[in-house]
Amino acid sequence: MLDYFDYLKPTIGSFALYTYEHRIPKIVADVIANNQISAEIETRLVELKNALTIRVSSQLPTSGNPYWHPFLEEYDGEELQSVPFLLGEIYWYKLLYEVVSQEVSDPFQQIKESDLKGNMDFVSDCLSRDWSLNDLIYLCVEGNSADLSQMNGSAHGKSLSYILDHSNLLVDELNRVSKVEVLCDNAGIELFTDLMLVANLLDSGLVEKVVLHLKAQPIFVSDATRKDFNFLMKQLTNTMLGRSFENWIEQGKVELQTSTFWHAPTFFREVPSEVLQPNPETILISKGDANYRRFFEDRAFPPSSTFDVPLAYRAVYAFRTLKSELQTGLDPERTAELNTAFGKSWMTDGTHAVIQKLS
Numbered sequence: 249m250l251d252y253f254d255y256l257k258p259t260i261g262s263f264a265l266y267t268y269e270h271r272i273p274k275i276v277a278d279v280i281a282n283n284q285i286s287a288e289i290e291t292r293l294v295e296l297k298n299a300l301t302i303r304v305s306s307q308l309p310t311s312g313n314p315y316w317h318p319f320l321e322e323y324d325g326e327e328l329q330s331v332p333f334l335l336g337e338i339y340w341y342k343l344l345y346e347v348v349s350q351e352v353s354d355p356f357q358q359i360k361e362s363d364l365k366g367n368m369d370f371v372s373d374c375l376s377r378d379w380s381l382n383d384l385i386y387l388c389v390e391g392n393s394a395d396l397s398q399m400n401g402s403a404h405g406k407s408l409s410y411i412l413d414h415s416n417l418l419v420d421e422l423n424r425v426s427k428v429e430v431l432c433d434n435a436g437i438e439l440f441t442d443l444m445l446v447a448n449l450l451d452s453g454l455v456e457k458v459v460l461h462l463k464a465q466p467i468f469v470s471d472a473t474r475k476d477f478n479f480l481m482k483q484l485t486n487t488m489l490g491r492s493f494e495n496w497i498e499q500g501k502v503e504l505q506t507s508t509f510w511h512a513p514t515f516f517r518e519v520p521s522e523v524l525q526p527n528p529e530t531i532l533i534s535k536g537d538a539n540y541r542r543f544f545e546d547r548a549f550p551p552s553s554t555f556d557v558p559l560a561y562r563a564v565y566a567f568r569t570l571k572s573e574l575q576t577g578l579d580p581e582r583t584a585e586l587n588t589a590f591g592k593s594w595m596t597d598g599t600h601a602v603i604q605k606l607s
């Protein structure tokens with residue numbers, strides 16, 4: 249039972265505190281450096297650097313997004329340091345978005361686009377190779393290292409150590425379904441690797457349809473929006489991959505969905521049927537760290553813990569490089585080995601990964 253465990257919060261020595269004290273000021277500085285904004289907006293952005301002193305306000309403009317209401321009711325007036333970390337982070341990104349949105353539609357657009365442009369050699373190299381399905385699964389997880397919210401920016405291509413690897417199970421289960429849904433994570437290189445995997449699934453006839461879930465608004469710096477998808481497609485003009493996706497979208501074999509649920513402070517137990525429609529003919533692939541945190545509610549439990557993921561898909565798989573202090577389903581002996589070798593850093597430094605069957 250998840251409820252049995254406390255939420256992760258920015259306590260001394262925690263990754264949450266490091267995020268609020270170091271990562272967030274860096275994100276603000278990057279947004280200022282990469283956007284043409286007025287002095288007034290810049291001043292308001294600088295105020296957001298002191299994230300821990302910010303208080304939740306139920307007056308936050310929610311632009312008609314109903315998924316904000318339970319959070320605002322519950323935490324109105326509280327400082328971010330006493331709010332569960334994931335929800336507090338989402339609140340902070342919303343404040344950032346509200347501040348800049350009068351002048352800029354996506355504060356991270358420039359950062360995301362220049363990262364992709366700077367990595368087009370990697371894209372060309374990937375497009376020129378033959379890939380097995382298994383290798384594409386690994387590529388797709390490695391794509392999740394390309395997270396621009398981390399201090400070191402895009403880091404795809406570094407080799408990952410897999411602490412759980414259920415990829416063979418996934419390949420086996422892919423033979424038994426007709427549809428795959430992907431909860432996409434980062435734009436640019438990660439989204440490109442997602443498309444590479446999806447293309448293999450459709451080209452091989454393994455599945456008939458794929459739904460890609462994108463963000464309706466910018467969040468967590470590099471999370472992929474519809475606009476980011478279009479930008480990637482533009483870079484893929486005149487490639488086989490680009491043409492295939494144009495056709496599949498036209499034929500309805502690839503569907504792009506966005507929902508405001510993904511940038512509201514919500515957990516998966518609240519996901520409504522207008523956002524996800526689980527069914528036993530479909531596999532859900534959840535990309536990235538933030539989605540993993542949303543499944544397990546950012547709570548402090550031992551890494552050997554297991555919890556039900558109450559979504560009635562044929563199966564749910566997480567493709568994730570670890571960037572936060574939670575993990576499930578790990579053998580206690582393996583956990584002890586990792587702690588001995590790396591201290592706590594294996595959980596947050598993006599060097600370890602899982603391909604994990606969650607249900």
Ligand SMILES: O=P(O)(O)OC[C@H]1O[C@](O)(CO)[C@@H](O)[C@@H]1O
Binds near residue numbers: 267468536
């Ligand atoms: O792009 P990903 O893999 O979801 O990672 C972003 C997430 O990781 C973190 O950087 C650390 O948890 C968060 O700030 C955010 O949840």
